[in-house]
Amino acid sequence: MKNVIANKEYLSSLRELRFKVMGALVLVLLFTALAGGFVAFQTMKKEREMAQVEARETWLNQGEKNPHSAAHYGSFAFRPKSELSFFDFGVDSYVGSNVYLEAHRQNDAKFSAAQDSSSLIRFGEMTVAFVLQLLVPLLIIFLCFDAISKEKEEYTLKLMLSQGVSIQQVVWGKILGYSKALSWIILPTLLLVFVLMIAGTEAGFTADSFLRFGLVLGIYCVYFFLFLASSVLVSAYSASSRNALLSLLGIWILACIILPKATANLGASVFEAPSNFEFREAIKKDEANGIDGHNPSDKRFDALKKKVMAQYNVNSIEELPVNFDAIAMQEGEKYSSMVYSTHFDRIEQIYQQQNAISAYSALVNPYMAVRNLSMGLAGSDYKTALGFQKYAETYRYQMVEMLNNYMRDFSKTGDWEKKAPAEIYAKMPEFDFKNPGIGQVLSQQWIALLAMFLWVCLLVFAINNLSKRLTF
Amino acid sequence: MLTAKNLTKNYGTHRALDGLNLTIESGEIFALLGQNGAGKTTTINCFLGFIEPSSGEAIINGLSVKDHALETKKHLAYIPETVMLYPNLTGSENLAFFSSLAGFSYSQKELETFLLKAGLQSEAHQQRVGGYSKGMRQKVGIAIALAKKAKALLLDEPTSGLDPKASNEFSEIVKVLSKNGTAILMATHDIFRAKEIATRIGIMKEGHLVSVIEAATISANELEQLYLQTV
Numbered sequence: 001m002k003n004v005i006a007n008k009e010y011l012s013s014l015r016e017l018r019f020k021v022m023g024a025l026v027l028v029l030l031f032t033a034l035a036g037g038f039v040a041f042q043t044m045k046k047e048r049e050m051a052q053v054e055a056r057e058t059w060l061n062q063g064e065k066n067p068h069s070a071a072h073y074g075s076f077a078f079r080p081k082s083e084l085s086f087f088d089f090g091v092d093s094y095v096g097s098n099v100y101l102e103a104h105r106q107n108d109a110k111f112s113a114a115q116d117s118s119s120l121i122r123f124g125e126m127t128v129a130f131v132l133q134l135l136v137p138l139l140i141i142f143l144c145f146d147a148i149s150k151e152k153e154e155y156t157l158k159l160m161l162s163q164g165v166s167i168q169q170v171v172w173g174k175i176l177g178y179s180k181a182l183s184w185i186i187l188p189t190l191l192l193v194f195v196l197m198i199a200g201t202e203a204g205f206t207a208d209s210f211l212r213f214g215l216v217l218g219i220y221c222v223y224f225f226l227f228l229a230s231s232v233l234v235s236a237y238s239a240s241s242r243n244a245l246l247s248l249l250g251i252w253i254l255a256c257i258i259l260p261k262a263t264a265n266l267g268a269s270v271f272e273a274p275s276n277f278e279f280r281e282a283i284k285k286d287e288a289n290g291i292d293g294h295n296p297s298d299k300r301f302d303a304l305k306k307k308v309m310a311q312y313n314v315n316s317i318e319e320l321p322v323n324f325d326a327i328a329m330q331e332g333e334k335y336s337s338m339v340y341s342t343h344f345d346r347i348e349q350i351y352q353q354q355n356a357i358s359a360y361s362a363l364v365n366p367y368m369a370v371r372n373l374s375m376g377l378a379g380s381d382y383k384t385a386l387g388f389q390k391y392a393e394t395y396r397y398q399m400v401e402m403l404n405n406y407m408r409d410f411s412k413t414g415d416w417e418k419k420a421p422a423e424i425y426a427k428m429p430e431f432d433f434k435n436p437g438i439g440q441v442l443s444q445q446w447i448a449l450l451a452m453f454l455w456v457c458l459l460v461f462a463i464n465n466l467s468k469r470l471t472f
Numbered sequence: 473m474l475t476a477k478n479l480t481k482n483y484g485t486h487r488a489l490d491g492l493n494l495t496i497e498s499g500e501i502f503a504l505l506g507q508n509g510a511g512k513t514t515t516i517n518c519f520l521g522f523i524e525p526s527s528g529e530a531i532i533n534g535l536s537v538k539d540h541a542l543e544t545k546k547h548l549a550y551i552p553e554t555v556m557l558y559p560n561l562t563g564s565e566n567l568a569f570f571s572s573l574a575g576f577s578y579s580q581k582e583l584e585t586f587l588l589k590a591g592l593q594s595e596a597h598q599q600r601v602g603g604y605s606k607g608m609r610q611k612v613g614i615a616i617a618l619a620k621k622a623k624a625l626l627l628d629e630p631t632s633g634l635d636p637k638a639s640n641e642f643s644e645i646v647k648v649l650s651k652n653g654t655a656i657l658m659a660t661h662d663i664f665r666a667k668e669i670a671t672r673i674g675i676m677k678e679g680h681l682v683s684v685i686e687a688a689t690i691s692a693n694e695l696e697q698l699y700l701q702t703v
Binding site: 001004005008011012015016154155156158159160161162163164165166 | 549552553557560565572574
């Protein structure tokens with residue numbers, strides 16, 4: 001019975017001009033976004049990979065020089081583009097693409113794509129995810145706002161029910177039929193995403209890439225089901241098709257435009273983050289005075305001097321068999337790193353709290369759920385960028401530590417001229433940041449997953465308990 | 473076949489249907505006359521289960537509509553006042569759709585036979601209903617009812633808006649159905665049509681079935697007089 005209704009709905013949707021025009025429009029947008037996104041992805045990916053190779057070469061071919069000069073000369077870490085980011089840019093364009101790694105300083109990631117563009121980028125980029133998350137729901141609404149209300153207006157619902165079908169069968173049949181019609185738009189697009197992912201990136205036929213793609217497909221299907229089911233339900237409860245359309249457009253504006261902005265603003269005002277200037281000043285102050293305020297740098301320096309002299313059993317710095325400057329620098333590096341990560345974690349926590357409001361809003365707004373999951377799976381979310389920043393800092397520390405330790409052992413205190421051989425730079429492994437694995441993404445996005453599950457349950461329940469005495 | 477027992481429906485304080493008692497046997501055509509709001513459509517909706525009566529019950533083939541909502545619909549065919557159908561589908565596709573909802577799967581040939589029986593010319597069968605006239609849509613509605621082979625037929629002002637020829641054709645089909653043993657309940661404003669085809673005629677006023685007359689015992693003019701006096 002359900003299938004009979006589904007087939008009829010499918011057939012008449014395909015014959016309808018409304019669906020043909022809007023469907024074609026959305027399909028063109030999707031393919032344009034996909035082509036644009038993929039070209040931009042490839043360009044950026046190549047640029048960054050080349051830049052990373054170049055940075056490595058420059059690092060390796062520094063020639064003989066004092067290790068501390070090398071530490072100041074530094075290197076660069078580039079954030080790799082994740083394989084699925086051509087499909088969903090997420091926050092990719094707004095977070096920095098590379099970090100300058102140098103001694104004494106923990107730099108922020110700089111040079112985001114947004115900096116290179118006109119300020120119009122603020123209005124959003126045209127990505128496949130954008131079309132899928134915002135425009136396809138609109139297509140769904142226009143396709144099925146009158147699913148039931150029109151049948152009521154034209155008495156065909158009565159005729160259908162008089163043939164002995166239940167209203168549930170009608171609703172499920174409609175959802176099934178519209179899904180079939182929609183799959184003409186969704187499936188080719190996602191198939192192309194899959195082909196591009198496998199053929200156009202280095203993802204290859206791995207379990208991770210299949211799982212990632214499968215999940216992307218799954219969450220978007222669930223998302224569209226939510227819009228389909230709510231549209232049909234609203235249509236069933238509305239007194240007229242006009243009312244149904246107005247209600248549904250209201251819901252769309254609320255869920256896709258107002259709530260996301262409102263939750264982001266709410267997060268930023270409830271959990272206020274310090275400015276970049278305050279953040280840097282606080283670090284500077286704590287480095288000078290000690291993180292507890294009672295342990296200034298000169299005191300720390302004296303204590304270190306005593307400790308090292310005792311360790312080597314000598315009475316003056318000059319007698320030390322090692323380079324005390326290097327030890328002191330390494331100790332300073334350790335301390336500043338500790339101070340930096342303390343402050344970084346604190347500010348990080350504030351950002352997490354801000355984002356948590358948006359994340360929890362997924363429970364009332366499935367748009368947020370799909371947005372967060374999609375970014376996460378595409379590897380273009382905030383958490384991925386954060387992971388990169390932390391990884392780069394760890395790498396920087398390792399690099400400076402390696403150079404300091406080398407300097408400590410091969411020269412004497414006060415010798416800033418002695419040159420280390422060119423081979424030592426190869427001791428530092430290549431910068432090799434990997435985007436978070438799928439398990440990590442899912443565990444970070446459990447709220448979104450839960451929200452989608454709850455919404456499906458809610459709508460299935462609502463449909464199965466739809467009163468058969470709707471207003472006729 | 474169709475029985476109403478003390479059927480009553482209240483909308484708030486308004487009583488749309490007040491203790492209606494009615495039995496329609498197989499092969500009988502019962503015409504319900506009455507002004508708008510007299511309770512004719514409410515009666516039909518009770519038989520269809522679209523309206524739950526406040527008290528009393530509607531019984532089809534011995535089964536209470538309230539307890540056997542889907543079961544009783546198997547014995548029932550219904551033609552609404554305005555048969556709108558789906559404009560994007562052809563007449564034949566519309567018929568096939570509604571028949572399969574009732575659990576029938578007819579061949580193309582059988583569908584055409586039903587449509588021809590309902591009086592729809594064969595050129596129209598494969599045209600989309602969007603281009604049909606009201607009379608043509610009504611014929612598809614009849615074909616849907618015919619294809620269901622139901623024991624009872626409910627008609628809600630079936631001839632309103634039809635031209636005299638279509639209306640006459642419609643009467644002929646209804647007569648054939650009743651000869652074959654279908655119980656028919658027809659709500660109508662058309663006194664002359666009612667006199668011509670009905671076995672019995674009931675006149676309703678404000679939810680009451682005021683009088684029931686054997687159609688054979690009264691002339692059309694007398695019926696009109698009686699109707700005007702009643703309402």
